[in-house]
Amino acid sequence: DTEVTQTPKHLVMGMTNKKSLKCEQHMGHRAMYWYKQKAKKPPELMFVYSYEKLSINESVPSRFSPECPNSSLLNLHLHALQPEDSALYLCASSQEPTLNTEAFFGQGTRLTVV
């Protein structure tokens, strides 16, 4: 099983809403990541979790709040987002925090902020 599962696939939310994106992997990977991808652009790293602890925050606004409840799950809590936050949000995982091992991506959550 080399799958990273993200839910929901699509999400439309208002600027005053609170929502959460979920990511799950059962490969025993100890590093998990959130990326943001705008149309026709490469993925941009947001957060890195290493052994369930936040190790990298790429200066992401506080309206994005990550959470890693256990080694298989990664959440991204969203609050008071702006229309420019609309994007594809990708979760990835790798065996070790050092990315010299393969990183597997989920299919993403297409987020639209209205």
Add this chain to the structure above:
Amino acid sequence: GENVEQHPSTLSVQEGDSAVIKCTYSDSASNYFPWYKQELGKGPQLIIDIRSNVGEKKDQRIAVTLNKTAKHFSLHITETQPEDSAVYFCASNNNAGNMLTFGGGTRLMVKP
């Protein structure tokens, strides 16, 4: 920080022809270089990778070459098929090994 440049941004080939995508990187400490294929509406899929201790790696119709001295690496796809049409991203890790920096992407179109 690491900077990865990718060329061309679009590439159109006839079915059966070869396609080559090139990337350069800036961090001489980078030692891992994956290539991802992203189809419309899907997440990136790892198709091949190379580590700095080898100069070339091949997997069926796909090959990657690495020139550490010149800091560039390339993806070669032979006998292209319409299902190869997608956006391809190169990437490299940073000197701590815990981040991937992506190139700008190449939209490959294979015409039947």
